[in-house]
Amino acid sequence: MSKQKKTLLLSIVFLVIMIILTYLPVAILTVYSFTESKTIGVWNGFSFELYKELFTDDEILTALKNTLIIGLSASALAVVLGTLAAIGIHSMKKAPRMVMESINQITMVNADIVTAIGFMLLFLFVIFIPNDYASLIIAHTVICTPYVIMSVLPRLSQLNPNVYEAGLDLGATPVRALFSIILPQLIPAVIAGFALAFTISLDDFTISTFVSSSVETIPRFLYNKLKVKGVMPVLRALSVFIMAAVFVVLIVINFFSMRTERKKQQIEKNLGGAK
Amino acid sequence: MKKVFKAFFEKFRREKAERPLSETANTQPSVEIHPLKKSERIIEVQGLTKVFDGVTVIDNMNLAIKKGEFVTLLGPSGCGKTTLLRIIAGFETPTEGQVFLENVNVTDVPPYRRPVNTVFQRYALFPHLNVFKNIAYGLKIKKIDKKVIAEKVNAALKMVDLEGYGHRDVSSLSGGQQQRVAIARALVCEPKVLLLDEPLGALDLKMRKDMQEELMAMHKRLGITFLYVTHDQEEALTMSDTVVVINDGVIQQIGTPKKIYDEPANAFVADFIGESNIISGVMLKDFCVRFLGQDFECVDKGFAKNEKVDLVIRPEDIKVYPEGDEKGQLVGKVLSSIFKGTFYQMEILANEYQFTVQSTKESKEGDTVSIGVKPDGIHIMKKLRSTNTFYGKVTGEDTVEFCGTEFTFNNVDGIEAGTDVEISVDFDAVSLNDDETDGDLGGNVSQTLYKGKYYQVQVYTDTDEDFFTDTVDDWDINDRIGIKIDHSKIVVKRLENEE
Numbered sequence: 100m101s102k103q104k105k106t107l108l109l110s111i112v113f114l115v116i117m118i119i120l121t122y123l124p125v126a127i128l129t130v131y132s133f134t135e136s137k138t139i140g141v142w143n144g145f146s147f148e149l150y151k152e153l154f155t156d157d158e159i160l161t162a163l164k165n166t167l168i169i170g171l172s173a174s175a176l177a178v179v180l181g182t183l184a185a186i187g188i189h190s191m192k193k194a195p196r197m198v199m200e201s202i203n204q205i206t207m208v209n210a211d212i213v214t215a216i217g218f219m220l221l222f223l224f225v226i227f228i229p230n231d232y233a234s235l236i237i238a239h240t241v242i243c244t245p246y247v248i249m250s251v252l253p254r255l256s257q258l259n260p261n262v263y264e265a266g267l268d269l270g271a272t273p274v275r276a277l278f279s280i281i282l283p284q285l286i287p288a289v290i291a292g293f294a295l296a297f298t299i300s301l302d303d304f305t306i307s308t309f310v311s312s313s314v315e316t317i318p319r320f321l322y323n324k325l326k327v328k329g330v331m332p333v334l335r336a337l338s339v340f341i342m343a344a345v346f347v348v349l350i351v352i353n354f355f356s357m358r359t360e361r362k363k364q365q366i367e368k369n370l371g372g373a374k
Numbered sequence: 375m376k377k378v379f380k381a382f383f384e385k386f387r388r389e390k391a392e393r394p395l396s397e398t399a400n401t402q403p404s405v406e407i408h409p410l411k412k413s414e415r416i417i418e419v420q421g422l423t424k425v426f427d428g429v430t431v432i433d434n435m436n437l438a439i440k441k442g443e444f445v446t447l448l449g450p451s452g453c454g455k456t457t458l459l460r461i462i463a464g465f466e467t468p469t470e471g472q473v474f475l476e477n478v479n480v481t482d483v484p485p486y487r488r489p490v491n492t493v494f495q496r497y498a499l500f501p502h503l504n505v506f507k508n509i510a511y512g513l514k515i516k517k518i519d520k521k522v523i524a525e526k527v528n529a530a531l532k533m534v535d536l537e538g539y540g541h542r543d544v545s546s547l548s549g550g551q552q553q554r555v556a557i558a559r560a561l562v563c564e565p566k567v568l569l570l571d572e573p574l575g576a577l578d579l580k581m582r583k584d585m586q587e588e589l590m591a592m593h594k595r596l597g598i599t600f601l602y603v604t605h606d607q608e609e610a611l612t613m614s615d616t617v618v619v620i621n622d623g624v625i626q627q628i629g630t631p632k633k634i635y636d637e638p639a640n641a642f643v644a645d646f647i648g649e650s651n652i653i654s655g656v657m658l659k660d661f662c663v664r665f666l667g668q669d670f671e672c673v674d675k676g677f678a679k680n681e682k683v684d685l686v687i688r689p690e691d692i693k694v695y696p697e698g699d700e701k702g703q704l705v706g707k708v709l710s711s712i713f714k715g716t717f718y719q720m721e722i723l724a725n726e727y728q729f730t731v732q733s734t735k736e737s738k739e740g741d742t743v744s745i746g747v748k749p750d751g752i753h754i755m756k757k758l759r760s761t762n763t764f765y766g767k768v769t770g771e772d773t774v775e776f777c778g779t780e781f782t783f784n785n786v787d788g789i790e791a792g793t794d795v796e797i798s799v800d801f802d803a804v805s806l807n808d809d810e811t812d813g814d815l816g817g818n819v820s821q822t823l824y825k826g827k828y829y830q831v832q833v834y835t836d837t838d839e840d841f842f843t844d845t846v847d848d849w850d851i852n853d854r855i856g857i858k859i860d861h862s863k864i865v866v867k868r869l870e871n872e873e
Contacts, residue, residue, distance in 0.1 A: 259496060259498050261495070261496065261498035262498045262499075262500060264463075264465050264485070264492075264494070264498070265492070265494060265499075265500070265559075266500075266511070267464075267465070267485040267486045268463060268485055268490075268491055268492045268560075269486075269491065269511050269512035269515065269559070269563060270486045270512050270515040270516060271486055271511075271515050272486055273486075275515070283502040284500075284501060284502050286502075362501065363501070365546070366544065366545045366552075369545070369546075369547060369548050369549055369551075369552065
């Protein structure tokens with residue numbers, strides 16, 4: 100008994116140390132975003148001044164607007180393309196499906212810089228797009244789509260395959276069955292995919308830098324400011340703000356996947372344990 | 375389950391006893407293509423074959439189903455019964471053959487244009503819709519007036535005893551309730567045929583019993599054709615008007631439950647439907663069969679003289695008498711005796727065959743008893759086969775090639791090399807070896823069937839041929855073994871059309 104307790108205590112200590120180490124930088128940033136001091140390490144008393152500055156700084160607001168425009172449109176496009184692609188991949192036979200899944204993973208694992216240079220060359224020499232927003236949205240859609248596919252595919256394989264057939268059986272054409280039966284059940288995964296895609300777009304620095312020089316997104320704004328002026332206090336507030344946004348997105352993802360999982364389990368449980 | 379099963383057979387036996395003997399021999403009207411008038415056929419499949427990745431799941435099947443009947447497709451898992459149902463529903467396209475619904479060829483009609491509806495194995499309710507919307511789904515597609523839909527859905531809910539459940543989420547329903555919703559959802563579309571794919575498989579025993587009765591009552595009330603798939607023989611016998619027994623993608627027998635039980639067409643059906651003693655014997659003449667070294671009177675005729683047959687004796691048809699009683703025909707020793715509620719189930723060894731016997735009178739383990747069986751308790755079945763037939767080529771003066779292997783044979787007819795020939799190898803010319811290298815060729819055991827004293831074993835060779843033989847040993851399915859052939863017993867004949 101005591102040995103068990105010791106092991107438990109040890110694992111808790113380990114866990115706490117790990118969490119502290121992981122979140123220490125972020126925690127320091129968060130704490131010092133609530134004070135006006137010029138440098139981290141000096142506490143000038145609690146205030147929301149930095150956040151006030153954040154939402155009144157025109158440059159920051161422009162960058163935020165750009166980020167939102169590009170992020171939301173790219174995620175929306177990625178959701179449409181990714182969901183349809185996932186349905187297509189799911190209905191493939193095993194061998195081609197494996198190939199498609201691998202191809203999908205390549206874009207996720209590939210170094211950003213390689214993709215970025217690829218896009219730069221593409222937009223410079225092959226396709227000319229006059230609008231920088233458009234080229235950024237295209238590039239972001241490309242990097243986001245695999246994440247939507249990755250989010251939707253597992254949900255598809257969890258669906259009872261007979262449900263689609265039940266739709267056909269009751270007189271629905273394949274297209275109608277897709278929209279009235281398959282898609283509604285994918286909504287949680289699609290929302291999760293959208294949220295994931297948005298964070299990917301929000302986070303991107305490398306690709307945006309190589310694709311467009313004129314449109315400043317938040318990561319690029321941060322980098323440019325750091326290069327010129329050093330760590331401005333307001334950047335602390337901006338970082339915390341971004342972090343909070345991502346955190347909210349994560350909660351949304353987990354909430355939806357948990358809810359669908361629970362509902363599915365409930366139906367299965369009521370069926371009485373049989374496979 | 376056993377209890378209902380028993381009650382069902384009791385009913386059989388009573389009916390049998392009440393009727394004069396001559397009538398029992400009469401065949402019941404069976405569902406075969408010819409006796410059914412065209413107007414009576416609701417579903418018909420012709421020459422149906424389905425191949426999945428090189429495996430033949432349904433093999434040249436012909437079947438006609440009568441309007442208004444409760445027809446069950448019965449067979450072990452993997453026999454092709456669900457595939458047949460899915461082809462009729464339109465989810466699978468046959469590799470060959472046609473499907474007719476009310477004499478209209480629907481082979482190429484997609485499922486959403488067929489006048490049939492399906493209750494799926496695990497119901498496949500739409501989890502994102504509530505009970506009402508689940509049932510209304512099919513009607514909404516037909517663009518029926520909202521008011522009418524509401525009326526019909528409510529009527530359907532009432533029919534399946536779920537009034538007031540319309541607003542409920544399907545995840546809040548029990549298994550039995552989900553099943554009722556699935557049935558209501560299919561029936562509300564007023565299909566010509568209701569297809570049911572093992573709909574009771576997910577329910578517990580008691581619920582299954584209740585639902586069986588409800589389904590039967592529903593069938594009677596609605597008068598539409600039910601096509602029901604199950605691997606549960608008890609369910610099939612209890613519920614159906616007609617049972618179609620399927621194995622390996624081939625229909626083994628079609629008939630009323632009573633006919634299937636009383637007069638199984640072959641050893642497979644006898645073995646699959648209820649407990650039975652299957653013994654191999656020889657038909658000496660009409661009404662006389664020899665098995666286990668003795669002659670028995672029976673009620674079957676029309677077999678060739680000395681034709682090898684399989685015969686089935688149901689456990690309840692064997693009477694047990696005290697040792698030395700004149701009525702007994704065989705002397706046996708009781709190996710075990712278990713009380714099963716209304717009868718004793720005993721294993722009795724007589725003439726080296728282990729009989730399964732059910733009797734209301736107990737005999738103690740170790741007792742020597744005399745057992746007998748009345749002529750109408752012995753059901754004679756044609757042997758599925760007793761020779762293996764292959765096609766090959768003569769390769770030399772006394773060599774022939776088949777199954778990818780060359781064999782020597784006694785070339786009495788002087789068949790010249792290069793001739794295409796038919797080769798027959800009797801069961802008793804084939805022996806099996808544990809070690810593949812001890813045989814003439816290798817193969818995998820694909821099926822074994824106990825026939826009393828020996829097993830009939832089916833071996834699948836690398837050249838896609840099946841070897842059948844009888845052995846005293848039981849072989850494990852999928853074991854790799856060697857097939858040895860007694861070369862002196864290979865019979866080679868020229869192919870007919872070449873002469």
